[in-house]
Amino acid sequence: MADVAKLAGVSGQTVSRVVNGNDRVTAETRTKVETAMKQLGYRANVAARALATGRFGTIGVVMFNLTTVGNVQILDAVLAGARARGYSVSVAVVDAPTAKDVRAAVRGLTDRAVDGVIVIEARVLDTPHLRLPDEVPLVIADSKTTYPHPSFGMDEAAGARAAVGHLLGLGHATVHHVAGPTGSNAAQRRRAAWQRLLKRAGCPVPPAATGDWSPHSGYTAARRLLTGDGVTAIFAANDQMAVGVLRAAAEAGLRVPDDLSVVGFDDLDFTPFLSPPLTTVRQDLAAVGRRCLDHLITQIEKPPAVATAGRLVRPELVIRASTAPPNR
Numbered sequence: 001m002a003d004v005a006k007l008a009g010v011s012g013q014t015v016s017r018v019v020n021g022n023d024r025v026t027a028e029t030r031t032k033v034e035t036a037m038k039q040l041g042y043r044a045n046v047a048a049r050a051l052a053t054g055r056f057g058t059i060g061v062v063m064f065n066l067t068t069v070g071n072v073q074i075l076d077a078v079l080a081g082a083r084a085r086g087y088s089v090s091v092a093v094v095d096a097p098t099a100k101d102v103r104a105a106v107r108g109l110t111d112r113a114v115d116g117v118i119v120i121e122a123r124v125l126d127t128p129h130l131r132l133p134d135e136v137p138l139v140i141a142d143s144k145t146t147y148p149h150p151s152f153g154m155d156e157a158a159g160a161r162a163a164v165g166h167l168l169g170l171g172h173a174t175v176h177h178v179a180g181p182t183g184s185n186a187a188q189r190r191r192a193a194w195q196r197l198l199k200r201a202g203c204p205v206p207p208a209a210t211g212d213w214s215p216h217s218g219y220t221a222a223r224r225l226l227t228g229d230g231v232t233a234i235f236a237a238n239d240q241m242a243v244g245v246l247r248a249a250a251e252a253g254l255r256v257p258d259d260l261s262v263v264g265f266d267d268l269d270f271t272p273f274l275s276p277p278l279t280t281v282r283q284d285l286a287a288v289g290r291r292c293l294d295h296l297i298t299q300i301e302k303p304p305a306v307a308t309a310g311r312l313v314r315p316e317l318v319i320r321a322s323t324a325p326p327n328r
Contacts, residue, residue, distance in 0.1 A: 001042070008036040059296065060109030060117040060136075061091045062102065068213070069240075069268060070186070070285050071120050074141050077289025078118060085297060090114060097183075103132060110135050116296045119149075121185070137299035139292045143312055144185055150299075152291040152311050156186050159281040159315035160193035163235045163263045166279070166317055168201055170325045172233040172261065177208040178221045178245060180237040184213075190237050190265065211241045218244025226252050232260060232326040239264035239271050239280055246274065246322075257324035267318055276321035287313045 001019075005012045010029060017025050018033040025033075036042075059082050065071055075091070082089050090112060092105040106117055116137040132138060132149075143153025167175045177194045180187025191208060198205045209225050211217030218241025225231055226248060236242035242264030246256060254260045256276055264271065267282035291313070 003040055004033065004036045004042050007040060008032045056113040056115055057086060058088045058090055058112075058114045059293070060106070060112075060114035061089055062105045062109070062117060062119045063091060063093050064097045064121055066093055068121070069238075069266065070283065073285040074120050074289040074292070077286040078293050081290050081293040085293075087115075087297070106132050106138070115300045118292050118296060137296055137303070139296045139299070141288055141292045142185060143189065150295055152288055152295065153313070154186070154283050154285065154288060155312040155314045156189035157193035158312075159265060159283070159317075160190040160235070161197050162315070162317040163265065163279075163281050164194050164197045166319065167233040167235065167261055167263060167323065168197075168203065170233075170261065170323060172326050173230065174198060174203040174206060175233045175235050176206050176225050176231050178218050178225070178234060178236040178241050179208045179210045180241075181212050182210065187237050194235060211237070211244075213238050213240055215240050215244040215247070217241060219248045220244070222248035223252075226254070226260075233263075233323075234260065235263045235265075237265055239266045239268045239278060242278055242280070243274065246278075257322050258327050261323040261326075263323060271318075272320065274322070279320045279323040280318055282316045282318050284313055284315070 001012055001015050005015045008015070008029075010033060014025060014029060015033055015037075018030050018037075059078070061075060061078060063071055063075065079089050090109055092109055094101045094105050102119070106119075109117055114136060116139070118139050118141060120141040138149045140147050140149050140151035141153060142151050143156055144151060164175050175194065175198065177191060179191045182188070194208075195205055206228075209221035211221045218236055221241070222234065222245040225234065234242075234245050236245050242262055245262050249256050249260050249262070256262055262278065264278050264280035265283075267280045271278040271280050291311075
């Protein structure tokens with residue numbers, strides 16, 4: 001740093017300000033310092049900076065599944081936002097969401113010197129009396145309200161109400177449901193909102209069929225549902241299972257939407273190109289990732305931070321050609 005300061009003709013403090021992104025440096029001075037750094041091949045000593053600032057410039061992320069579309073969208077937003085703000089990201093993937101494994105993952109991240117941790121889809125935090133290491137700030141990417149840590153997520157119930165309300169508004173007597181796996185908080189909230197809205201509307205509440213988020217499970221569940229009478233509308237808990245529903249309907253000789261209306265959840269990039277294009281609930285999961293990251297960095301840099309308005313991101317119903325009034 002002293003060599004950089006000498007070559008640029010500035011003080012060591014000015015070089016430190018440039019290295020740490022301090023705004024109290026003119027553009028001309030910053031350019032001189034950065035040119036000198038490049039000429040000398042200067043790289044910041046991360047360990048020394050951590051000793052001086054008490055921060056490592058790294059955020060930890062704990063995930064339970066790298067194949068789930070929603071989890072990956074949240075992670076992508078965290079990675080992009082962290083990079084833009086000068087932080088690196090260390091990811092720990094937990095195969096089994098048990099209290100023991102999650103504690104070990106968080107402990108492993110803190111041992112590798114992170115400034116804070118984001119836990120994505122933290123259904124293990126439902127475990128009674130679970131205590132996570134509290135050496136660093138921790139934020140949950142989930143819409144549950146009872147966690148002991150700040151949390152940000154999608155308003156799953158609002159999305160399900162929009163889907164079911166749309167189908168009832170078209171005149172369907174009730175709405176059948178292909179639910180997500182019982183271990184998923186998101187699936188539980190979508191299923192509960194579906195049940196509550198049907199009851200409130202005075203409609204029959206048929207038994208739900210359960211899938212595992214995959215197209216094949218949606219296909220299998222829909223084949224079971226379609227063996228019954230009076231099935232005119234199906235709300236699938238995600239778009240991939242809705243694809244399976246469309247296939248099962250076609251094999252059963254049903255036309256969508258003339259004989260059967262179908263609604264999904266997620267608005268994945270392929271949904272406008274299905275036949276017919278799928279009515280679905282659009283989630284802005286990138287916004288969830290950004291809110292988690294923003295709050296965590298505020299906790300790191302300007303504690304104490306309090307989670308206030310904007311904790312839940314409201315989804316949007318996208319109406320396409322897979323829904324219509326029932327064919328009476």
